[in-house]
Amino acid sequence: xxxxxxxxxxxxxxxxxxxxxxxxxxxxxxxxxxxxxxxxxxxxxxxxxxxxxxxxxxxxxxxxxxxxxxxxxxxxxxxxxxxxxxxxxxxxxxxxxxxxxxxxxxxxxxxxxxxxxxxxxxxxxxxxxxxxxxxxxxxxxxxxxxxxxxxxxxxxxxxxxxxxxxxxxxxxxxxxxxxxxxxxxxxxxxxxxxxxxxxxxxxxxxxxxx
Amino acid sequence: xxxxxxxxxxxxxxxxxxxxxxxxxxxxxxxxxxxxxxxxxxxxxxxxxxxxxxxxxxxxxxxxxxxxxxxxxxxxxxxxxxxxxxxxxxxxxxxxxxxxxxxxxxxxxxxxxxxxxxxxxxxxxxxxxxxxxxxxx
Ligand SMILES: [Cu+2]
Numbered sequence: 001x002x003x004x005x006x007x008x009x010x011x012x013x014x015x016x017x018x019x020x021x022x023x024x025x026x027x028x029x030x031x032x033x034x035x036x037x038x039x040x041x042x043x044x045x046x047x048x049x050x051x052x053x054x055x056x057x058x059x060x061x062x063x064x065x066x067x068x069x070x071x072x073x074x075x076x077x078x079x080x081x082x083x084x085x086x087x088x089x090x091x092x093x094x095x096x097x098x099x100x101x102x103x104x105x106x107x108x109x110x111x112x113x114x115x116x117x118x119x120x121x122x123x124x125x126x127x128x129x130x131x132x133x134x135x136x137x138x139x140x141x142x143x144x145x146x147x148x149x150x151x152x153x154x155x156x157x158x159x160x161x162x163x164x165x166x167x168x169x170x171x172x173x174x175x176x177x178x179x180x181x182x183x184x185x186x187x188x189x190x191x192x193x194x195x196x197x198x199x200x201x202x203x204x205x206x207x208x209x210x
Numbered sequence: 211x212x213x214x215x216x217x218x219x220x221x222x223x224x225x226x227x228x229x230x231x232x233x234x235x236x237x238x239x240x241x242x243x244x245x246x247x248x249x250x251x252x253x254x255x256x257x258x259x260x261x262x263x264x265x266x267x268x269x270x271x272x273x274x275x276x277x278x279x280x281x282x283x284x285x286x287x288x289x290x291x292x293x294x295x296x297x298x299x300x301x302x303x304x305x306x307x308x309x310x311x312x313x314x315x316x317x318x319x320x321x322x323x324x325x326x327x328x329x330x331x332x333x334x335x336x337x338x339x340x341x342x343x344x345x346x347x
Contacts, residue, residue, distance in 0.1 A: 067242075067244070067245055068245070068246070068247045068308075069247070069282070070239060070241055070245070070247040070248045070249035070304070070306065070307070071239070071249040071278075071282070071300060071301065071304050072301065074239060074241065074242075074249075074341070075300060075301060075341075078341060078342050081342065082342075082343075082345065111244060114242070114243075114244040115242050115244050115245065117242075118242030118243065118244075118342075119242075119342060154247075154273075154274055154308040154309055156278075156282040156284075156306075157282070158281060158282065178301060179301055181345065182345060183345075
């Protein structure tokens with residue numbers, strides 16, 4: 001009788017250990033320099049405010065740019081669009097993509113939406129006040145510089161060109177750029193989607209045991 | 211006979227220019243219809259015996275055009291040493307077309323005039339390409 005109970009306990013401990021080990025290994029490694037980078041925000045889209053926490057449970061891509069950018073931004077948005085298109089509908093439902101304009105003087109949310117739709121309708125265009133964007137830049141360790149010029153002047157904006165991959169908790173877990181092959185980006189998205197579902201299953205079983 | 215001489219004389223400048231500066235991989239990235247900027251790319255190969263100095267650029271489709279280095283830094287002049295080449299390529303330097311006069315379409319042709327310090331301007335015809343479906347650049 002006691003021996004039987006002991007066996008049950010040992011087996012349970014072993015399976016929990018194995019599962020924990022399994023879960024840890026489904027989450028790809030996150031480079032140390034990305035820890036603590038990023039964080040929640042709320043910005044304006046053509047359909048009202050959008051917050052990062054709205055996408056909890058989904059895996060996302062985030063890119064900072066502006067619509068008067070004819071080289072890096074179209075390249076990055078094309079890579080993102082191609083990565084999304086190559087996924088199954090079920091996978092795409094659990095993925096989101098955000099294009100944040102650091103040039104609110106010229107890029108209204110409506111203009112941004114028309115711009116991103118050219119690449120893929122699923123890419124959401126966002127912007128905010130200079131203050132909000134500056135705070136965001138600090139969080140995401142991103143550099144940008146909008147010159148003091150009137151909106152109708154043909155000025156250019158300097159900006160970092162990272163494509164951030166955000167996990168289901170909204171944490172920055174990997175960086176890419178406009179020269180990343182879309183297949184590589186898609187692979188990374190799938191890997192983090194898988195990690196998210198394993199994590200969710202694990203949480204569900206934890207809930208049941210309590 | 212006279213006519214032939216005339217034809218040869220007319221073709222001579224074209225031939226000289228083609229010999230001296232070769233243009234390759236010239237194209238314009240199709241921007242979204244709502245954008246009023248576009249990037250043009252080309253490779254300039256200087257076969258001449260002298261340095262080629264480009265002072266500026268004009269485009270028939272744009273109100274303003276200029277040379278941009280990587281990261282959108284304006285370049286005053288572009289210098290191509292004798293026997294050397296310069297690449298305006300995706301993710302690097304490009305010819306920045308601003309204040310587009312109308313939305314571009316895939317297959318359109320853009321005309322660039324590159325002004326040089328010495329000699330005739332270089333005329334280039336570039337096709338507009340829709341890069342959304344293509345993997346790189
Ligand atoms: Cu530029």
